[in-house]
Amino acid sequence: xxxxxxxxxxxxxxxxxxxxxxxxxxxxxxxxxxxxxxxxxxxxxxxxxxxxxxxxxxxxxxxxxxxxxxxxxxxxxxxxxxxxxxxxxxxxxxxxxxxxxxxxxxxxxxxxxxxxxxxxxxxxxxxxxxxxxxxxxxxxxxxxxxxxxxxxxxxxxxxxxxxxxxxxxxxxxxxxxxxxxxxxxxxxxxxxxxxxxxxxxxxxxxxxxxxxxxxxxxxxxxxxxxxxxxxxxxxxxxxxxxxxxxxxxxxxxxxxxxxxxxxxxxxxxxxxxxxxxxxxxxxxxxxxxxxxxxxxxxxxxxxxxxxxxxxxxxxxxxxxxxxxxxxxxxxxxxxxxxxxxxxxxxxxxxxxxxxxxxxxxxxxxxxxxxxxxxxxxxxxxxxxxxxxxxxxxxxxxxxxxxxxxxxxxxxxxxxxxxxxxxxxxxxxxxxxxxxxxxxxxxxxxxx
Amino acid sequence: xxxxxxxxxxxxxxxxxxxxxxxxxxxxxxxxxxxxxxxxxxxxxxxxxxxxxxxxxxxxxxxxxxxxxxxxxxxxxxxxxxxxxxxxxxxxxxxxxxxxxxxxxxxxxxxxxxxxxxxxxxxxxxxxxxxxxxxxxxxxxxxxxxxxxxxxxxxxxxxxxxxxxxxxxxxxxxxxxxxxxxxxxxxxxxxxxxxxxxxxxxxxxxxxxxxxxxxxxxxxxxxxxxxxxxxxxxxxxxxxxxxxxxxxxxxxxxxxxxxxxxxxxxxxxxxxxxxxxxxxxxxxxxxxxxxxxxxxx
Numbered sequence: 001x002x003x004x005x006x007x008x009x010x011x012x013x014x015x016x017x018x019x020x021x022x023x024x025x026x027x028x029x030x031x032x033x034x035x036x037x038x039x040x041x042x043x044x045x046x047x048x049x050x051x052x053x054x055x056x057x058x059x060x061x062x063x064x065x066x067x068x069x070x071x072x073x074x075x076x077x078x079x080x081x082x083x084x085x086x087x088x089x090x091x092x093x094x095x096x097x098x099x100x101x102x103x104x105x106x107x108x109x110x111x112x113x114x115x116x117x118x119x120x121x122x123x124x125x126x127x128x129x130x131x132x133x134x135x136x137x138x139x140x141x142x143x144x145x146x147x148x149x150x151x152x153x154x155x156x157x158x159x160x161x162x163x164x165x166x167x168x169x170x171x172x173x174x175x176x177x178x179x180x181x182x183x184x185x186x187x188x189x190x191x192x193x194x195x196x197x198x199x200x201x202x203x204x205x206x207x208x209x210x211x212x213x214x215x216x217x218x219x220x221x222x223x224x225x226x227x228x229x230x231x232x233x234x235x236x237x238x239x240x241x242x243x244x245x246x247x248x249x250x251x252x253x254x255x256x257x258x259x260x261x262x263x264x265x266x267x268x269x270x271x272x273x274x275x276x277x278x279x280x281x282x283x284x285x286x287x288x289x290x291x292x293x294x295x296x297x298x299x300x301x302x303x304x305x306x307x308x309x310x311x312x313x314x315x316x317x318x319x320x321x322x323x324x325x326x327x328x329x330x331x332x333x334x335x336x337x338x339x340x341x342x343x344x345x346x347x348x349x350x351x352x353x354x355x356x357x358x359x360x361x362x363x364x365x366x367x368x369x370x371x372x373x374x375x376x377x378x379x380x381x382x383x384x385x386x387x388x389x390x391x392x393x394x395x396x397x398x399x400x401x402x403x404x405x406x407x408x409x410x411x412x413x414x415x416x417x418x419x420x421x422x423x424x425x426x427x428x429x430x431x432x433x434x435x436x437x438x439x440x441x442x443x444x445x446x447x
Numbered sequence: 448x449x450x451x452x453x454x455x456x457x458x459x460x461x462x463x464x465x466x467x468x469x470x471x472x473x474x475x476x477x478x479x480x481x482x483x484x485x486x487x488x489x490x491x492x493x494x495x496x497x498x499x500x501x502x503x504x505x506x507x508x509x510x511x512x513x514x515x516x517x518x519x520x521x522x523x524x525x526x527x528x529x530x531x532x533x534x535x536x537x538x539x540x541x542x543x544x545x546x547x548x549x550x551x552x553x554x555x556x557x558x559x560x561x562x563x564x565x566x567x568x569x570x571x572x573x574x575x576x577x578x579x580x581x582x583x584x585x586x587x588x589x590x591x592x593x594x595x596x597x598x599x600x601x602x603x604x605x606x607x608x609x610x611x612x613x614x615x616x617x618x619x620x621x622x623x624x625x626x627x628x629x630x631x632x633x634x635x636x637x638x639x640x641x642x643x644x645x646x647x648x649x650x651x652x653x654x655x656x657x658x659x660x661x662x663x664x665x666x667x668x669x670x671x672x673x674x675x676x677x678x679x680x681x682x683x684x685x686x687x688x689x690x691x692x693x694x695x696x697x698x699x700x701x702x703x704x705x706x707x708x709x710x711x712x713x714x715x716x717x718x719x720x721x722x723x724x725x726x727x728x729x730x731x732x733x734x735x736x737x738x739x740x741x742x743x744x
Contacts, residue, residue, distance in 0.1 A: 007526045010492040012464055014526060034524055037461050038560035047698040053687055054695060057556050057591065060465030091647075109471070113491060131491040132480040141476050148472055149674045156682025157673030158472070159465045160592055160689075163682055165646060165700070170683035172649045174740065180676070357683070358647025443463050 001027070006428050008435060010114060012061055013442025015407075017422070017431060018286070026431060028412045029422045033446045036278070036288040040447070043397040048074060048365055048389050049165070051397060055385065056160045058399065058447040061109075063159040064102045064151070065378035066399075068095060069385040071164045072374025077389055078166060080370045083363040090355035091168035093347050094154050096249075097181070098163060099376070100344045101151025104188065105144045106379035107303075107337040110439050111196070112140035115330060116219060118433055119226045136195055136219065143191040150184040150344075153177050166365070168358035175353060182348045189341050196220050197338065204338050208313040210321055213331070220334055227327045236326030236434035238421040242305035243294055243405070245270070245384065246377035249343050250310035250336075254375070256299060257308045260316065267375060267384065269295045272400055276409040288446040291408020291416055292400050300324065300417045301381025301405040302439065304332035312339075326421070326437040333439065366392035378402055380439050401444035450482075453606045454507040456500065456537055457488040460530065461523055461557040461565065462514025464490070465592035466548040473595035474675060482606050497526055501536055509602060510541035512568060515550040515557040516578040519564045534578070543605060544568065544585045547598055552587035552616070553577075553692045569617065573692045587617040591689035596671055597622050616692065618665065626713060627678075627686045628661040630669030637662070640728040641735045646683055649739045653685040655709060658700045660688030662712030 002021040008014065018030040039058055043051055055070045056063035075085050113131065120127045130137045148158040154171050155161035163170055189201055197204045198218030207213055214221050227233060242257040245267050256265040271293045278285040291298075299305070304324065307315035315335055318328045374385045381402030388395040410416040415423060418438055422431045457467070467490055473479055486507060487493035487500050516534070517523040523530040538544060546568050549555035553567040554577070566577035569585050579585075588597045601619055604611050612620045628634070636643070636652035643651025653659035661669075664686055668678045679686055687699050702709050711720040 005527070007497070009497060010490060012490065013459075013462075014489065016527065035461055035522075037463075037557045039556075042556065042559045047701065049700045050695070050698065053699045054556060057463050057465065060463045060468040060592065063463070063465065117492075128494050129492050131488070132476070132485055138477050138480075141471060142474075145472050145474050145674075149676055152674035152677050152682075154682065156677045156679045156684055159468050161682065162679065162684050162687065168647050170646050172647055172683055356647060358645060360645060 004428070006432065008432060008440065010117070011436060011440040011442065012059075012444075013446075015435075015440060015442050017435065019428070019431065024426055026423055026425045028415070029419050029431070030276075030286055031289065031407055031409055031416070031418060032287045033289045033407075033442045034287075035442075036446045040397045040399060043394050046394050048077075048368060048387070048392050048394055051385075051387060051394060052165065053162050055399070056162070058401070059441060059444045060159050061106055061441060062102060062378045062380065062383070062444065064098055064155060064161060064163070065376045065383050066385070067162060068099060068164060069374040069376040069383050071166055072376065073372040073385040073387045074166045074365075074374070075372070076374060077368055077370055077372030077387060078361050078363060080372060081363060081368055083361050085167055085361055086359055087168055088355040088357070088359065090352055091357055093351045094169045094171065094173075094357070095164055097344055097347050097351075098151045098155045098161075100340045100347075101147050102158065103379045104337055104340050104344070105147040106439075107333050107340075108140055108143050108147065108192070108196075111219070111223070111334055112137060114436060116223060118436060119223055119230075122230055122429060122433060123226055139191060139195055143188050146184050146187050150181050150188070153181045153184075165358065167360050168356065170358065172357050173353060178348055178351060178353070182345070185341070185344055185348060189345070192337065192341060194218075196334065201338050201342055205342060208317060210314070210318050213314070220331070224327065224331065227330065231430075232326040232433065233322045234325060235425060235430060236329065236421045236437055237323050238300055238417045239298055240324045241297060241299045242308045243299035243301050243382060244306045244309050244377060245382040246375040248306055248310070248377045250306050250312070250339065255309045256294060257305070260308070260319070262309050262311065265294065267373060270384065270400065271296065272398070272404075273408070287409060289408055290400070290404050291410065292405045298408075298410060298414070298416050298420070299405065301402050302333070303336040304329045305381060306377060307332045307336060326434050329437045364392075368392050380441060380444070381405055399447055401447065403438070403441050403445040406438045407440060407445055452482055452484045453509060453602070454484045454486050455509045455511060455602070456486050456507055456541065457511045457513065458534065458537055459489050460512065460514030460516045460551065462550060464513075466513040469592040470547070470595050470598055472674060473599050479599055482603060501533060504540070506540045506542065508542050509605075510537050510544045511547050511598070512544060512551040513547045515554050515565045516568060517565045518578065522561065522564060542584065544582065545598070545601065546585065546587045546589075547593040549589040549591045549689060549694050552589040553694070555591060556695055570692060585617055586611065586613065586619065588622075589616070589618065589690045589692075590666060591687075591694060594666075594668070594671065594673065622667055623665040623690065625665070625667040625670055626662060627664045627666050627668045627680070628712065629667070631661055631680045633680060636735060638727065639730070639732050639735055640724055641732070648683070650735075653680060653683075654702065656702055657685045658698065658702050659685035660691070660696075661686040663710060664688040664690055665713075666690040
């Protein structure tokens with residue numbers, strides 16, 4: 001059997017795909033991530049609140065998701081100890097605005113820095129990338145700057161802000177801060193309307209058919225057409241099972257979906273596995289990435305999962321035509337970006353600043369003992385932080401990142417989400433792009 | 448003929464990518480691109496593959512290092528090669544090495560996993576001697592993450608042939624000569640020793656109860672601001688001291704006290720600080736006890 005090792009470049013961090021070939025087709029793929037940093041261990045024995053400052057450093061592109069997951073985990077510790085914290089609606093809104101800013105920049109960055117560039121490369125081999133050259137790349141970078149500026153009005157900075165604590169948020173904005181955030185957001189909306197969707201947001205979000213999206217002439221429709229030309233409407237399909245364990249405006253409650261059937265889900269059924277990792281066997285292990293399962297099954301997390309669980313009409317139409325192919329996955333992420341922009345516009349216009357930003361816990365955090373879990377729907381999917389605390393100090397800390405759900409390793413009989421999507425492909429180039437359609441982040445995977 | 452561009456190669460060690468993403472926040476990117484060619488960046492690629500880059504022998508102007516470093520192959524490797532092989536190749540071809548962020552400068556958070564084997568380029572925390580013992584072309588730009596302007600301003604100064612003056616930790620003085628405290632909106636509360644009784648409010652200083660490291664941390668965060676609009680302290684969150692060699696300290700949200708007295712600001716003697724603090728605290732300044740914006744009064 002032929003085995004090839006492919007280095008995957010131009011992702012968050014680095015990964016290697018070890019591909020096993022049979023008669024010109026990928027029979028199995030091992031996904032390898034190296035360069036483990038050990039944040040869970042670093043947190044042990046530290047004061048509980050240190051997790052809020054340190055866990056954002058798991059990942060430079062989703063640091064505020066980690067900050068929030070950490071805060072939610074500690075708030076759940078307080079709750080389990082009998083101190084149910086009241087988080088004002090204002091603080092909840094500000095947390096969501098900050099989180100949305102991070103997701104909007106992520107989606108724009110992924111499409112314009114990675115996907116668009118990869119598609120051009122696939123359809124035109126001499127293409128050497130668009131970074132620091134292409135006019136649209138600079139416009140996208142400007143939109144990224146603006147998105148994070150909008151969030152930083154409330155978070156102080158991005159990345160690695162520490163804007164929330166158990167009980168609320170630390171900022172105390174005035175109305176002019178909201179005015180500035182609104183104006184900044186409109187700049188991002190204008191960019192997306194002109195360069196991504198080619199139409200007003202509301203029009204895009206009113207669509208119920210894939211054909212309507214493809215009638216535009218902008219980057220998204222270019223991407224869709226190119227993906228169809230290259231066959232990505234038929235490949236990259238995985239288990240067609242989806243999971244979203246955190247809260248989102250896109251659906252009513254944390255749920256799972258098998259194809260189009262949506263059922264409620266509970267994080268107690270999550271199982272984390274060390275199989276195939278260096279942690280379980282230093283010799284036979286081949287990656288630092290753990291893997292996660294729900295009731296012993298691999299589920300895809302991320303924008304496609306959220307849109308399927310939210311029964312989004314447009315993405316359901318893509319799914320009806322193309323199933324969970326690479327094309328559907330890409331469009332779901334960019335469609336979620338439109339929803340996030342509109343949702344953030346609503347939050348900014350309705351936030352009541354007369355409410356308190358922060359209501360401190362009654363219990364002393366130094367006396368806390370017990371467990372807590374915090375779940376956030378981050379850019380790439382469900383992010384879980386679990387903490388076990390002993391008299392205000394971290395006894396153990398466990399992080400399950402979205403990429404662990406999508407990019408962990410199963411085996412040939414029960415492959416993980418990305419493995420399943422890659423198996424059966426007939427070229428390295430296709431495998432590389434299908435892999436990247438999951439918005440790969442190796443730093444989260446090997447935290 | 449357009450002026451010659453400087454060339455950059457960006458290399459990552461043990462990192463969260465935060466410095467790369469902070470760099471992507473640079474607001475005047477077209478101006479940056481007019482002066483620099485990014486020969487390779489891990490998130491963006493380059494004109495050739497990483498392998499092609501390593502096979503080359505030509506020199507370039509700047510090697511930007513992001514992340515903590517290690518000679519130990521079991522801790523750090525780059526695309527199936529020992530990291531040291533990659534770094535030795537690239538560092539020998541670079542005119543200047545710029546450490547972007549606290550990890551590359553001092554070891555940062557990830558050094559805590561194995562302080563003996565993980566370090567910054569020339570420092571292990573405070574101690575001199577890191578990945579290299581001596582190297583004369585290194586500039587440290589600590590911060591978790593580096594501010595995009597710290598990086599781009601420094602690169603542009605060097606590109607223009609200017610000299611960059613460095614402190615003992617090899618940090619540019621024009622950036623790290625300031626303290627985070629400078630420009631903090633809560634300065635008046637610090638002067639009169641009015642504590643922020645509760646987080647989530649505009650009023651009060653975060654130094655006395657909430658662990659703010661602003662008066663001890665070298666950086667111009669509150670002069671140039673983050674993302675052009677704010678900073679940790681402006682958003683009501685204590686400075687974590689992320690530009691210093693000892694980041695992250697323990698109990699980051701708590702003020703460490705000695706006989707119930709906090710640490711004194713940089714370069715101010717205990718006698719001077721506590722005398723003045725005692726006097727300031729003996730006055731009750733009514734205005735500073737009230738809300739900054741009171742709609743009813």
